[in-house]
Amino acid sequence: MTEGRLLGDGRYSLDGRLGRGGMGHVWLAYDKKLGRPVAVKLLDMERVRMHRKGRKAALTEAMRVRFEKEWQSMARIQSPYVAALYDRGDEAGQVYLVMEYVDGIALDAYMGFGSSLTLEQTVRWSVQVSEGLADASEVDVVHRDIKPANIMINERGNAKIVDFGLARLLDMSDTRTAGATWQYAAPERWQGSPGDHLSDLYSLGCVMYEMLTGNPPFTSRSGDMMEVGVMHQRHRPAPPLNVRRGIPEELSNLVMTLLAKRPEQRPQHARSVIHLIRQVEHTPSHETGxxxxxxxxxxxxxxxxxxxxxxxxxxxxxxxxxxxxxxxxxxxxxxxxxxxxxxxxxxxxxxxxxxxxxxxxxxxxxxxxxxxxxxxxxxxxxxxxxx
Known part of the structure; x- marks a missing residue:
């Protein structure tokens, strides 16, 4: 794939590669019809097929049928905190998605090396991600891959979730095939379940934990993802306020509830999470200056x-x-x-x-x-x- 290639009967011109994921490439492109930049995700269907060991090459055609069904579900999401899906296509064997281009930086670039965020940033971005999850849940769409790399912070300082529904589209219900997803995957995902909106809330809890403390709730010094999987299923992390000073008890308690092993013990809707997060927003009554x-x-x-x-x-x-x-x-x-x-x-x-x-x-x-x-x-x- 080279710069300048046209897709969609010449409508989309690929201008430069933005990145590469486990299942394809993302390109900055220009929509000639509407005169705007877009992000084009080129799906590596052969690689998808190879991830499904023991299946025949005919799976590729089955994936195309599923692709058409799933992208329509993804496109129903209408939210200022979710990158919009504009179009899809299948051209000369190349399956692609056309999405809103988010000019910004992934959340993981704000963290790493033990760095945490300020409380205001944590509250702002956690609320915005929760708003996006709530909007998606109301049209029965689940992300299944919430992690800092899939949360973009745009030039206005707002969060937008990207790659919504892509994990489902690629049928990656086994978290072991999903790259770094295992650091943020709910226990039921490790047990073979494809997950639902409550699994997304668990992953949000993992992200919030990292926002507050500088590290995910579970890590392995050796990088053994199966060890981390056992931790997600059996271990309880230290509450954030015991890890780092200056964390409100309300946020620490909320994160621990989001990280409940059993889905029914977590908050049951993202909008209730928003209400709980906002409990740390207040003006002290004794303020003297x-x-x-x-x-x-x-x-x-x-x-x-x-x-x-x-x-x-x-x-x-x-x-x-x-x-x-x-x-x-x-x-x-x-x-x-x-x-x-x-x-x-x-x-x-x-x-x-x-x-x-x-x-x-x-x-x-x-x-x-x-x-x-x-x-x-x-x-x-x-x-x-x-x-």
Missing amino acids: PAQIGSHSTPHVNPDYVERIRESERLVRNYLAEHGEHHSSVIEARFTLAELTGESGDSRGAADQYETLGDDCKRLFGPADSRALNAFDAMARWIAAPA
């Missing part, structure tokens, strides 16, 4: 700060793109964002942001630079604030 909020209240998200935090994030992204990480405007915007995070009720998030900023200033300007020292002083101040 911004400087007091982070220091004298339990971890929470003050909604009075949400828009200012999102605007500060936007400024950081814009300044980075325009000037680069060393520019004074970027450094100043990052100081502002870290301070707003603490004032909103998230002292741990502020301390983490200031620590990262201090390390970056040391790297960029030297260990004696005043900006690095100021960042570490601010980090110490927020660490000292009661979580």
Whole structure:
């Protein structure tokens, strides 16, 4: 497959490869008819067939029939938090899906190496993913592969779920064939069930656990996915608030409920999850001023700060793109964002942001630079604030 190839009777022009997954390639393409960029997923049907050991090549034709049925189900989802499915096709033996192009970064790029998110980010993106799951559930569509790599954060700082229903389309009910999915797969998936909306909520619990603590609930030092599978089925992870300071009890309890081994013990609908997440959003009644909020209240998200935090994030992204990480405007915007995070009720998030900023200033300007020292002083101040 090369750039410039046309699909859909010349309607879609492939402009550049965006990535490669276990079952195909994703390309940035241009829809000439509607004049907009789109994402085209080219499904590797031969590879799909090979994953189904013992089946004959005729499975490919059966997959095409199923493809037509399943994509219609996927296309019914109407949600601002789910990447829309626009079209599908089968051309010269190449099966493809045409989807909304999400200009952004996958959630997993915000984490990794033990890094966690701020409370405001965790609440914002968890609510948005839950909204997308709820909208899909209402038209009887299940994702079956919720993980950070399938959650895109767009340029406005909002979450969108991608690849909705693709695991079902490819008949990957055995999680062992689904790449990194096993880190986020519900116990019933490990036991051979194709899963349902409650399995998606379990996977959301795994993602939220990683948002809060910096790591999935179950990992294997040796990378043995079967060991992780046993953990999903039999073990109980430590509650997030016992892993990392500054996590609201409400969020920690919700995550543990989402991770219940038995589906009937989990929240039964994504909309109830949204309600529970929002319990950490409140303005302290004893508030005496911004400087007091982070220091004298339990971890929470003050909604009075949400828009200012999102605007500060936007400024950081814009300044980075325009000037680069060393520019004074970027450094100043990052100081502002870290301070707003603490004032909103998230002292741990502020301390983490200031620590990262201090390390970056040391790297960029030297260990004696005043900006690095100021960042570490601010980090110490927020660490000292009661979580």
